Amino acid sequence: MFQPIIDRLYRMKIGTRTAISFFAVVMVVLMFTTASVLLLQYGKNIDKRIESSFNPVISAIKDYHILIGETGHLSADLSLQPSEIKKIRLEKILERGYTRQKLRVIGLCQEPGLADIKKRIIGVDKQFESVARMERDLIKLMDTAGAYQDANKLEKAKEIRIKLEEKISKQLYSLSETSLLAISVFNKLNTQKFASYRTLTYLLLIMIVVIILVSILSIYITNVTIIRPIKELSAILDEVGEGKIISFQSDINREDEIGTMIASAQKVVSGFKTKEQVANAIGKGEYNINVPLLSRKDRLGKALIEMRDNLLRSKIKEAENLKSLEAYTLKLEKKNKELDQFAYITSHDLKSPLRGINNLTEWIEEDMGDQLSADSKGYFKMMRGRVHRLEALINSILKFSRAGRSIDDQETIKSKDVVLEVLGQLNPKPECSVLFDETLPEVIGNKRDLKEVFLNFISNAIIHNNNPHPVVNITYKSNDNFYDFCIADNGPGIPKEFQQKIFTIFQTLERRDDVETVGAGLAIVKKIVEEYGGLTWVDSDEELGSKFYFSWPKYPIPPEHQHPV
Amino acid sequence: MGEKIVNILLVEDDEVDVMNIKRAFKKNNVTNPLFVCNNGLEALDFLHGKRDPSIVDLPKIILLDLNMPKMGGIEFLRELRKDESLKNLSVFVMTTSNEDKDKVDAYNLNVAGYILKPLSMERFIEAVSALNNYWKLCEFPDK
Structure with a gap:
């Protein structure tokens, strides 16, 4: 009515x-x-x-x-x-x-x-x-x-x-x-x-x-x-104020001031809506989108334009960076290949003259027979010893340069089996006892790499042990992402000042003439373990012996979660 | 046992190594005639009879080094296996390379053995002696 x-x-x-x-x-x-x-x-x-x-x-x-x-x-x-x-x-x-x-x-x-x-x-x-x-x-x-x-x-x-x-x-x-x-x-x-x-x-x-x-x-x-439309409108504006941008079609169809007000609000909201769509488009990477300006005073629109332009600029820059990164990666790959080539050359071209020298001295010794003095024979022997050492050094360089290369070829490994294999290979003397935790865990990695690590630690613990009854004890501790393995011995121990040095290549604590070692083992171990994101460290007491530790990942982990080195 | 003495081709660029082999042969009383080529290309020419037309019995056994100038051992093997007339030759690789890649490549090209050249003479002589026994037992086709 x-x-x-x-x-x-x-x-x-x-x-x-x-x-x-x-x-x-x-x-x-x-x-x-x-x-x-x-x-x-x-x-x-x-x-x-x-x-x-x-x-x-x-x-x-x-x-x-x-x-x-x-x-x-x-x-x-x-x-x-x-x-x-x-x-x-x-x-x-x-x-x-x-x-x-x-x-x-x-x-x-x-x-x-x-x-x-x-x-x-x-x-x-x-x-x-x-x-x-x-x-x-x-x-x-x-x-x-x-x-x-x-x-x-x-x-x-x-x-x-x-x-x-x-x-x-x-x-x-x-x-x-x-x-x-x-x-x-x-x-x-x-x-x-x-x-x-x-x-x-x-x-x-x-x-x-x-x-x-x-x-x-x-x-x-x-x-x-008046009041009802104003309430309705303020509810809508409240939502807009909370950041929810809704397009509303008011059923209040009027020609008075309220109608004008609703039209203004609709303008505001549709302005926001357009801005939202544009911002979304920019967010999705459509940098050539046209940002419609509501008026010359549209500061939000201007800000969007600036944002779009800045994003475009940074994208171009990013692309440039990526390009230079790619170039850098390519360069790095080339360098790696060169290094491989170097290692190859080392292994063959340096080794064959060595063998020549070795052979020739042997022939001279054979041909001269009794004509050679005992001293000369001794010199020849020493010479061959140096040749053998040089070969061992070359082999170590090769091994060091290749260490951890096989990281891409990973599988689940039973570390206990690896230790047993290493012990079989080393075949320690009867007076030497090697103990290990029966529950040594399963880890992820390349079996040869892990074997190399254990081999070096265990053989060091036996070779450098001057105790009449050498004891080596292998244990482990579980951490978040890693197992910390420990190889403890009752050997002479390592003075504090050398504890960092021993992980550097060709560093030995004894004269090579006394104990014939190359001094690359721990460097190789360190390189392999760090390649897997782990750490190596030593805890040594000159009376109680040394404890060598290394951490090994429980499962494949992305580089950003690795231990800080 | 009517022993047939087969010719042996040594492909090796290092003079000392050549001498080494010859010395090892002598020590082991290996009497097989030994021909020497200094690289893969020379060896191919030799096997095709281009180098010394007077040789009638071309070698059936090849001792091959891998690192050589002009044409390396693996490349030579590839050419050899492609060649209808030469692909059935027995090839023993004798090298300093302990690379897996070289070993895999060599066996993929059907080598009869892969021997690492040891540093000392004595062990090399042992290796050659073993080889001699091996190929004495082997039968080769006449042609």
Whole structure:
């Protein structure tokens, strides 16, 4: 029912709507005030009328009543005894007083409500004509003093007097009735006045109710047309404020300020939406996307453009970096190949002249036979020893350069099996005891690499052990990603100052002529273990022997999680 | 046992090594005629009869070094196995190379043995003696 009105209200500006409702209230108040004033005026008029016409009418009727009564009394007195004063008074009333009084009453009865009274007065007046005639007759009859001695005349006067009394009492009664009638008319008017006051009360009540209704309607309309859309809009703007960008199609289709406001909000949100799409596109790497600017003042848009350009620049730079990195990698690969080539050359081209020297000395020794002195034979032997050492050094270089190369070829290895294999290969002397933890774990790696590590540690622990009963103990400890293996011996121990040095290639603590070792074993071990992301370290006490440690990964681990070296 | 003495071709660039072999042969009483080529190309020419037309019985056994100038041992083997007339020759590699790659390449080209040249003379002589016994037992096709 209200829908068409509300629709029409939606199309109005809020200012217009407010003006209309204000105007409506003012109009209602004005209307009711006017009505009240009119009603009050009406009541007052009635009062005035009562005061100006009805009161005089009643008093006039009373006077009239008295006047008629007086003529009666005068006539009665005159019929009994002569009295000049009374006679003159009666004549005066009959001549002028009566008519004047009668005309006054009739004159006062011009009000439409008093028509009945006027009629009655006229009726009374008609009857009074005969009364007046009789009274005049009486005056004529008793005109002299002698008349009162005349029994005849007295008789006649008595007759007239009786008749007069009868008629006058009738007239007086009629006048009393008229007077009562006038009072009833007055009462009626009073009733009308009170009715008008009652109406006024009702009107006031109605006005209050109407004003309340208008107010409620106005509040309802305000709620429907202003507060609700504003709430809806602020809910949406709240979500936008929280960062949730939603495109909304408001069902509030309006042409007023609210409509404008919603349109503005839609503009804001759609602006955000566009920005979001553009930012997403930029995030996905579409750097040639066009960023639409909402206006020249669109700072977000400008920021997006800058972001896009910066990203594009850094991408180009990244590509350049990648290129140079690739070039670098290529170079590195080339260098590695060169190193391989170097190792190959070392292993063959350096070794064959050595063999030549070795052979030639042997032949010389053979050919010379007994001609050679014992000293010379000793020199030859020493020479061959140096040649063999040189070969061993070359082999170590080769081994060192190749150490850890096979890291790409990994499998699950039982470290206990590796230790057993190493022991089988070393075949320690009977006085030497090698103990190991039966629960040595499974690890990941290249078996040959792990074997190389164990071989070097265990053989070092046996070879360099000067104890009459060498003991080697192999244990392990589990860490997060690594097992820490420990190879402990009861040998001479390593002084603190050499503990770092021993892991460097060709570093030995004894003269090579005394213990024929190359001094590459620990360097090779270190290189292999670090290749797998592990560490090697030593803990040695010169009296208790040495504990060599190395950590080995439990499973293949990416380089960024490896031990820091 | 009617012993057939087969010719042996040694492909080796190091003079001392050549002498070494000759000495080892002498020590082991190996009487097989020994021809020497200094690299793979020379050896191929020799086997095709281009070098010494007077030789009728071309060698059936080749002792091959791997590191040589002009044409190395592996390359030579490849050429040899491609050649219809030469692909059935027995080749023993005698080298200083302990590389897996060389060993795998050599065996892929059907070598009869891969012997590392030891540093000392005595062990080499032992190796040659073993070889001699081996190829004395072997039968070779006549042509």
